[in-house]
Structure formats: C-alpha cells, structure tokens
Amino acid sequence: MTGADTPPLRFARTSDGVTIGYQMFGRGPVLVWMPSLSNIVAQWRIPAIRAAYRALSRELTVVLYDGRGTGSSDRRVDPDNLGVDAHLRDLRAVLGDAGIDRASLLGYYHATATAIAFAARDPARVQRLVLFGGAPRMREAMLPAQTRALLSLIDQDWDLFADAAAAAWLGWDTGSSNRWTADAFRTATTAPVAKAWFAAAQDIDVTGDLPQVRAPALVLHRQGQQQIPVEVARRLTAALPDARLVELPGSTPTLFLEDPAADLRLVTDFVTSGRVSRTGSGPLTPREREVLRLLPDGDSNAELARRLGIAVHTVERHLASIYRKIGARGRADAVAYALRGVTDFRHPP
Structure with a gap:
C-alpha cells in the first residue's frame, strides 16, 4: 500500500x-x-x-x-x-x-x-x-x-x-x-x-x-x-x-x-x-434452547458443560449466540428472558 x-x-x-x-x-x-x-x-x-x-x-x-x-x-x-x-x-x-x-x-x-x-x-x-x-x-x-x-x-x-x-x-x-x-x-x-x-x-x-x-x-x-x-x-x-x-x-x-x-x-x-443494533437474527437452535432453559438453575458455564456433555468453550459460544439473538445484555437478561416462559425465541418480548 x-x-x-x-x-x-x-x-x-x-x-x-x-x-x-x-x-x-x-x-x-x-x-x-x-x-x-x-x-x-x-x-x-x-x-x-x-x-x-x-x-x-x-x-x-x-x-x-x-x-x-x-x-x-x-x-x-x-x-x-x-x-x-x-x-x-x-x-x-x-x-x-x-x-x-x-x-x-x-x-x-x-x-x-x-x-x-x-x-x-x-x-x-x-x-x-x-x-x-x-x-x-x-x-x-x-x-x-x-x-x-x-x-x-x-x-x-x-x-x-x-x-x-x-x-x-x-x-x-x-x-x-x-x-x-x-x-x-x-x-x-x-x-x-x-x-x-x-x-x-x-x-x-x-x-x-x-x-x-x-x-x-x-x-x-x-x-x-x-x-x-x-x-x-x-x-x-x-x-x-x-x-x-x-x-x-x-x-x-x-x-x-x-x-x-x-x-x-x-x-x-x-x-x-446510540442504538445497539441486533448482531444476529433467526430462531435459536435446539441446543441453544436447551442452554437457555438451564440458565435459571444458576449453573456456571463449566457445570452447564458437564450437564450437557459438551466443552466449556462450546457453552460460551452458545451463550454468545443466545444473547445476540434475543437481544440480551448478558446472563441476567437471558435468565429473566427464560423465566418469562417464552417459547418463540425468534424475537425478544
């Protein structure tokens, strides 16, 4: 150059x-x-x-x-x-x-x-x-x-x-x-x-x-x-x-x-x-739904990995994708989202 x-x-x-x-x-x-x-x-x-x-x-x-x-x-x-x-x-x-x-x-x-x-x-x-x-x-x-x-x-x-x-x-x-x-x-x-x-x-x-x-x-x-x-x-x-x-x-x-x-x-x-744009779209995958439903149990990423039989870094990747798709700011938002009992995970409520 x-x-x-x-x-x-x-x-x-x-x-x-x-x-x-x-x-x-x-x-x-x-x-x-x-x-x-x-x-x-x-x-x-x-x-x-x-x-x-x-x-x-x-x-x-x-x-x-x-x-x-x-x-x-x-x-x-x-x-x-x-x-x-x-x-x-x-x-x-x-x-x-x-x-x-x-x-x-x-x-x-x-x-x-x-x-x-x-x-x-x-x-x-x-x-x-x-x-x-x-x-x-x-x-x-x-x-x-x-x-x-x-x-x-x-x-x-x-x-x-x-x-x-x-x-x-x-x-x-x-x-x-x-x-x-x-x-x-x-x-x-x-x-x-x-x-x-x-x-x-x-x-x-x-x-x-x-x-x-x-x-x-x-x-x-x-x-x-x-x-x-x-x-x-x-x-x-x-x-x-x-x-x-x-x-x-x-x-x-x-x-x-x-x-x-x-x-x-x-x-x-x-x-x-000042707008925080959605960085991802589309529905959650079956595995992402499973991870999201387990979040309210309070498990760490390592504990989630053991329960699901996957690697910790895979849990981290799923969580990042979940946050992106539902518009969550982090884990607390995602837990609150899961506790609301949402079944269609295409858009945040």
Whole structure:
C-alpha cells in the first residue's frame, strides 16, 4: 500500500511538549479510535484493519493517533511518565489540534482506562463510549497466564514478542495479515518503551472515575478462555451509570476480524444514534434452547458443560449466540428472558 492510499499525518503538541502523530478522515460524527502500542501508518497495511477504517469512515469521521513513545509520535519519552494523565494529555492535544469539541471514543485494550478517565473528567466533550478488551483497573486485563508469558518475551526477544502478540492477542492467522500485524507491533516502539508502557499500566486504576461517567457506553466482549474473562467486562458494565454489554460470538480477541460486518454495524449504529443494533437474527437452535432453559438453575458455564456433555468453550459460544439473538445484555437478561416462559425465541418480548 502506498502513502497516497492513506490519510496524511498531522502532528499535535501536548502540554508537556510531546509531539503526537494523528490522522483524521471520513465524514459524520467523530469517533476517536484510541491507541495502545500502535503504529497507525503500518496498521493501514493490514487488510482487515484497512477495511475497517474505510467502512467506519463512510458514516463517521475517524481519528487515529499514536500515543507518546509509539508509531509516528515522539519516541523520546520519560519512562516514568506513562500513566493515565500522560495518555490524557495525548488525547487532549489531538482533539485541540483537530478542532474537535466533542467526540465518541473507542477505548481499545490499553486505552479503555484512558477513555473512562476522559469521559469522567471532561464529560461535555464525550458523546459516547465504546470499550473493548480493557478494564478500569488495568492489572485485571493483564492477569491471564498467556498475557504474562507474552510480556516476559519483551526483554528476551522483541521480534518473537511481536509475532506472538499478533497471533495470540489479536488472533491473526499465519498468512499475510499476521505478518503485517507483527510488523505493526514491531515498528510501533522499542522494547524498553514497551516494557515501560506495560509496567505503568499495572498501576493504572480509574475505578474511582466510573460513577462520574455520563456518556452512554457500549461494552463489547469477545475473548477466549486464555484472554480477559467476561466477568471483567460485566463488572465494568455494572459500574458505569449508563452502559450496555454485548458479548460477541467467537473467540478471536479483537474487533472487525471474525465477523467484521456485524462489528462495524454495531459500532457505527451506536456512535451515530446510540442504538445497539441486533448482531444476529433467526430462531435459536435446539441446543441453544436447551442452554437457555438451564440458565435459571444458576449453573456456571463449566457445570452447564458437564450437564450437557459438551466443552466449556462450546457453552460460551452458545451463550454468545443466545444473547445476540434475543437481544440480551448478558446472563441476567437471558435468565429473566427464560423465566418469562417464552417459547418463540425468534424475537425478544
């Protein structure tokens, strides 16, 4: 992909003197896709990400930026100044330089906490929140054993870390997408800065900001067992004053890859109108009906799996499909739905 195919880079200056590279393209309401370790120029080379950017830009003005120490932004950063306040300065610099008074925020992984903090502390500037893959207490998003193993590779072998992170964290296959994604990771920053980023993330905790968030929030979850547990997303949803959780089908821990059309419609509809669109349709399968009828018994997913003689991940897949089809926000909604004795599971009552 040539430079002519991507939006031009712009540069903003933070209040503490850091240069932040960003792009702005599309039309319509503004959605700021906030970064973790990023390289927005390299990310345009990933076919699925490029397609997502273009699809979002048909109805939204999309803003991408690289956080301090990464991508096209200033690489010379203070490793002791990578907490949430520093990330807030990056966001404010981009919004100010772009002349954006109010926007919706897509907090993706590391940026989830920053999005929450900004919405709480600058409520007039946030229209809506879309949150995926993170937690207000970032340590919770970094607890899985697989994540700890990957982080240990940063010091040992930076190239191996990039390859492993592309496959395990973002679920890319072994084809060209994986190569481009690994390259985006590899060129996003250096091993010392990445180590400092993740060390700082261990101490990020914005749980105290949650009650002050006034913007409607859409919390999305699609994770395998080795990734962030769904309970983290459920606690986040419950703690926000106006939030809805959608548990997406599949196990790939990313958006816009496993079912890109549904993910894009979900995000675009919410940002443009606040509406949470149905991401699935049609009646429940016989097995899904069986799972739904057992939910009021209070069994865990593991207990349901034993009762039905299937794997736990299969139960999780059925539950995600059930939630999607009946329009449930999560397990509690599905239990209430089942207790109402509905026999036609084609549409929610």
